[in-house]
Amino acid sequence: MSDITNQLRQRAKDLLAQGTVDCVIGYAKGSVPMQEKPYFATTPEEADNLVWSGFCVNNLANFLIGRSGKNAIVAQGCVSRNIIGLIKENQVQREDVYILGVHSPGMIDASKVQSHFPGRTITDVFEDGKEIVVRGMDFEERLPRKKFKRQNCFTCTHRNAVLYDEFIGQEGPQTGGGNIDNVAEPWEKLPPDQRWAEFEAAFKDCIRCYACRNVCPLCYCNICFVDENNPQWVGKSQVDADIYTFHILRAFHCTGRCTDCGACESACPVGINMRVLTKKLEKDIRDKYDYQPGLDLESVPPLSTYRADDPEIS
Amino acid sequence: MKNPYLPYPVRIQRVQVATEDKSLRTFDFEFINPDDAKAFEYLPGQFAELSVPGYGEAPIGIASSPTEGDHLTFTVSKAGVVTTKLHSMVQGDTMGVRGPLGHPYPLDDMEGKNIVILAGGYAVTTLRSTMVWLLHPDNRDKYGEITFIYGARTPGMLLYKDLLEEWDARNDVNTYITIDNEVEGWDKYVGFVPQIADQVSPEPDNGVALICGPPVMIKFTQPVLDKMGWTGDQIIMSLENRMKCGIGICGRCNVGPYYVCKDGPVFTKAQLDELPKEY
Amino acid sequence: MPDKILTKDGLDTFIQKLLTDYDLYAPVLKGADHTWSKIQDSQDVAWEFANTAKSPKKFFLPQSERLLHFTNNPDDPNGMIMHEEPGPDRPKTLLNIRPCDAKAFDVLDLVFCQDEQAPDVYWKSKRDAALLIGLACKSPCPTCFCFSVNCGPHHQEGLDILLVDLDSELLVRPLTSKGEAVSADLKKAPQEAVDKADEQKTQAEQAMTSRVDMERLQERTVLEEYDQAIWDRVHESCINCGTCTFYCPTCHCFDIQDETQDEFGHRVRNWDTCMSWLFTHHTSGHNPRGSKKDRVRQRFMHKFKYMPIKLGGAIGCVGCGRCTQKCPVNIDVCEVVNSMNE
Numbered sequence: 044m045s046d047i048t049n050q051l052r053q054r055a056k057d058l059l060a061q062g063t064v065d066c067v068i069g070y071a072k073g074s075v076p077m078q079e080k081p082y083f084a085t086t087p088e089e090a091d092n093l094v095w096s097g098f099c100v101n102n103l104a105n106f107l108i109g110r111s112g113k114n115a116i117v118a119q120g121c122v123s124r125n126i127i128g129l130i131k132e133n134q135v136q137r138e139d140v141y142i143l144g145v146h147s148p149g150m151i152d153a154s155k156v157q158s159h160f161p162g163r164t165i166t167d168v169f170e171d172g173k174e175i176v177v178r179g180m181d182f183e184e185r186l187p188r189k190k191f192k193r194q195n196c197f198t199c200t201h202r203n204a205v206l207y208d209e210f211i212g213q214e215g216p217q218t219g220g221g222n223i224d225n226v227a228e229p230w231e232k233l234p235p236d237q238r239w240a241e242f243e244a245a246f247k248d249c250i251r252c253y254a255c256r257n258v259c260p261l262c263y264c265n266i267c268f269v270d271e272n273n274p275q276w277v278g279k280s281q282v283d284a285d286i287y288t289f290h291i292l293r294a295f296h297c298t299g300r301c302t303d304c305g306a307c308e309s310a311c312p313v314g315i316n317m318r319v320l321t322k323k324l325e326k327d328i329r330d331k332y333d334y335q336p337g338l339d340l341e342s343v344p345p346l347s348t349y350r351a352d353d354p355e356i357s
Numbered sequence: 358m359k360n361p362y363l364p365y366p367v368r369i370q371r372v373q374v375a376t377e378d379k380s381l382r383t384f385d386f387e388f389i390n391p392d393d394a395k396a397f398e399y400l401p402g403q404f405a406e407l408s409v410p411g412y413g414e415a416p417i418g419i420a421s422s423p424t425e426g427d428h429l430t431f432t433v434s435k436a437g438v439v440t441t442k443l444h445s446m447v448q449g450d451t452m453g454v455r456g457p458l459g460h461p462y463p464l465d466d467m468e469g470k471n472i473v474i475l476a477g478g479y480a481v482t483t484l485r486s487t488m489v490w491l492l493h494p495d496n497r498d499k500y501g502e503i504t505f506i507y508g509a510r511t512p513g514m515l516l517y518k519d520l521l522e523e524w525d526a527r528n529d530v531n532t533y534i535t536i537d538n539e540v541e542g543w544d545k546y547v548g549f550v551p552q553i554a555d556q557v558s559p560e561p562d563n564g565v566a567l568i569c570g571p572p573v574m575i576k577f578t579q580p581v582l583d584k585m586g587w588t589g590d591q592i593i594m595s596l597e598n599r600m601k602c603g604i605g606i607c608g609r610c611n612v613g614p615y616y617v618c619k620d621g622p623v624f625t626k627a628q629l630d631e632l633p634k635e636y
Numbered sequence: 637m638p639d640k641i642l643t644k645d646g647l648d649t650f651i652q653k654l655l656t657d658y659d660l661y662a663p664v665l666k667g668a669d670h671t672w673s674k675i676q677d678s679q680d681v682a683w684e685f686a687n688t689a690k691s692p693k694k695f696f697l698p699q700s701e702r703l704l705h706f707t708n709n710p711d712d713p714n715g716m717i718m719h720e721e722p723g724p725d726r727p728k729t730l731l732n733i734r735p736c737d738a739k740a741f742d743v744l745d746l747v748f749c750q751d752e753q754a755p756d757v758y759w760k761s762k763r764d765a766a767l768l769i770g771l772a773c774k775s776p777c778p779t780c781f782c783f784s785v786n787c788g789p790h791h792q793e794g795l796d797i798l799l800v801d802l803d804s805e806l807l808v809r810p811l812t813s814k815g816e817a818v819s820a821d822l823k824k825a826p827q828e829a830v831d832k833a834d835e836q837k838t839q840a841e842q843a844m845t846s847r848v849d850m851e852r853l854q855e856r857t858v859l860e861e862y863d864q865a866i867w868d869r870v871h872e873s874c875i876n877c878g879t880c881t882f883y884c885p886t887c888h889c890f891d892i893q894d895e896t897q898d899e900f901g902h903r904v905r906n907w908d909t910c911m912s913w914l915f916t917h918h919t920s921g922h923n924p925r926g927s928k929k930d931r932v933r934q935r936f937m938h939k940f941k942y943m944p945i946k947l948g949g950a951i952g953c954v955g956c957g958r959c960t961q962k963c964p965v966n967i968d969v970c971e972v973v974n975s976m977n978e
Binding site for chain 3: 358359360361362363364366368389408409410411412413414436437440450451452453597598599601602604605606607608609610611612613614615619631632633634635636
């Protein structure tokens with residue numbers, strides 16, 4: 044990992060010094076365990092703060108929207124697919140982005156690690172080859188990295204950047220080991236009332252902070268449907284019907300566009316696994332339209348276009 | 358302990374369409390409980406939250422003067438959810454009024470001074486309250502010269518026309534009513550408020566200016582006053598911001614450390630010069 | 637008021653006595669985090685924990701709270717008159733609340749009860765009736781910085797009783813007449829227990845690693861701080877969600893809305909966040925804080941500059957560190973405030 048970090052810093056320095064880009068959007072070391080922070084390096088000196096690790100849990104494509112100037116951006120597979128999506132949706136111009144493609148190590152799921160040490164304060168976590176070392180106020184333990192990867196990283200289909208202007212480091216294995224089509228299967232097997240019960244249980248703790256929505260590169264509407272007030276589609280109080288409406292509708296708005304980057308689940312402060320919705324919806328898109336979002340600049344997302352031979356959904 | 362979120366129940370006494378484009382209506386309210394009328398002690402410059410159950414509240418400046426009796430008058434522009442509903446309500450309907458809120462114009466400090474009022478558009482509402490109060494026999498003698506400059510786009514957009522005629526006819530107030538462009542039959546002034554202010558050139562000596570109007574009017578009136586030598590603490594402005602609680606708690610209407618609802622809405626220009634322009 | 641002593645074995649008796657008058661809540665380990673839960677005995681009460689994930693502000697300012705009601709019937713002239721919602725039944729005791737969270741309530745009292753004749757009755761009625769029994773911090777966690785914002789691991793402001801965990805027993809320090817009444821039956825604490833508690837306090841204060849410095853920030857004028865160049869960088873990674881504001885024990889901004897369904901109408905208040913563009917958006921379309929930079933700056937200016945000016949020096953932050961722990965993009969409040977102070 045440190046090789047990629049060094050290479051990344053060098054290239055970022057060059058790009059900034061030469062004026063090829065105005066800013067390099069990447070990550071810098073975070074001040075809390077298991078979380079690097081999105082970082083905007085605008086000078087060669089600032090480029091020395093860039094890092095690339097298994098704690099880069101946001102989706103940097105989110106920061107391209109509405110950003111002026113020419114920006115370089117550190118992008119692994121899912122992020123590069125979102126950039127392609129944003130270009131197709133006219134939110135980002137191809138010539139304004141300089142993509143620094145990288146291979147993703149698979150991000151660590153901070154809540155999985157914390158669940159392994161319930162109620163204890165973790166002070167530091169660092170990666171050591173196939174293991175992660177977790178330090179707390181009064182303990183230190185080594186854990187197998189693979190077991191504590193984010194679920195979406197485990198079933199990743201494109202770990203290497205799909206579109207890039209240059210590649211930092213070496214391309215690595217393209218998949219994460221798991222089978223993405225199996226993820227939605229448990230839900231598909233459930234009868235409707237049980238499925239509803241599982242859904243309710245999954246979303247009951249939502250506090251409507253909208254971290255999931257705001258961290259997602261797909262959610263860039265000027266006025267989100269939950270913010271409209273004339274008419275007001277969704278209530279603002281903590282009422283189940285309104286909480287569910289927000290999540291269900293947002294999942295549908297993301298359908299055919301979601302790259303399963305997992306930023307939403309990493310952002311959620313109460314640990315909601317809102318991907319239960321998108322995993323199933325994206326599987327339907329794969330099954331019925333034979334489409335995966337963000338793999339090329341030409342194909343149009345199936346829900347953004349009408350074809351006379353669209354499959355009948357029964 | 359009074360519950361500051363509970364509105365006083367009121368009944369609509371009268372509704373008048375106030376302007377030719379029908380975007381403004383003037384409402385007169387009477388308190389359903391006489392005790393509430395006594396409790397609602399207010400002064401010019403204050404505002405109240407008009408509470409429409411089921412729709413919400415809108416903070417509107419009080420247009421009536423306490424010298425006019427127990428009823429309350431508000432002129433409301435149809436802008437959003439609450440005010441649109443309000444515009445559809447009729448005489449006899451019940452709703453709520455919560456207040457009085459905010460600080461009034463500093464009428465005590467203004468005693469003995471010459472007062473210049475500059476009003477543009479429908480921001481003239483609290484200045485109606487002020488003028489009626491100032492010109493009341495109990496109050497007029499406490500103040501020096503009173504100059505009233507008020508402009509609207511067209512004659513049909515002028516508010517409170519009956520009062521404007523009254524004031525124009527008086528000899529203890531200098532009235533300048535202006536419209537943007539020449540209109541047949543209009544015999545008063547023509548020009549924007551800043552232009553008329555320039556013509557009138559009010560002297561700053563022992564003066565206090567109350568300005569209320571849209572941002573563009575204030576932007577162009579300020580240089581006129583600067584030219585004449587008016588200082589920041591002689592100029593008093595009334596601000597607007599998005600509000601909910603109206604009592605300085607919910608956190609949204611602040612301009613720097615101060616809440617427009619609780620510490621304002623009346624501020625001197627000198628105070629505003631030290632604060633972020635978040636209004 | 638002399639300190640008292642209570643063995644952990646004697647906790648259940650103490651709790652049973654409280655239950656006759658109060659509903660009792662304490663931090664309990666649920667899953668990976670500690671959460672405020674209703675308890676009937678000492679069994680699940682947590683003693684070794686940093687802090688609860690969410691702050692206890694929901695007990696006095698619920699996330700959604702009905703203020704008024706009316707029968708939504710326009711044909712009935714009285715149907716559109718609003719009435720106050722009834723208050724809560726039983727007062728609450730918050731056991732093992734951390735000193736930072738208790739001090740936050742004292743700060744919020746300055747906001748909610750600023751008008752003596754007409755305070756926020758919903759906040760005040762719950763506050764006045766509640767009993768706060770605090771648990772002093774033995775070992776502050778890395779994101780805590782209470783000591784540099786007029787608070788501390790053994791801070792007493794806002795508490796009725798401060799408990800200091802001395803392993804098998806608790807030092808019980810009554811701080812108010814309510815606290816004294818509730819601990820009247822307990823034995824007086826021996827001097828060694830009092831000394832041990834003081835030692836723990838010193839050690840905890842020295843163990844704090846995070847700090848903020850505010851001297852220059854306090855001296856500067858509002859506009860000097862507001863116009864600083866740092867704001868152009870601080871806001872860049874912020875995603876303007878509501879996480880920091882919802883987790884913060886001193887954040888108190890709320891929205892008021894009317895909700896109707898058939899013949900019911902309520903005026904409700906919900907937690908709101910200055911991070912949202914809607915917060916200050918005028919109906920006309922004008923937005924005084926229309927840019928993300930304005931909104932991010934507002935949050936820090938409000939807590940560290942505006943509140944001290946308005947509330948006689950009280951800082952709008954108690955150093956609990958939750959915002960830093962929970963922020964999806966790791967905006968660190970200590971880093972921001974220290975750069976405000978440069």
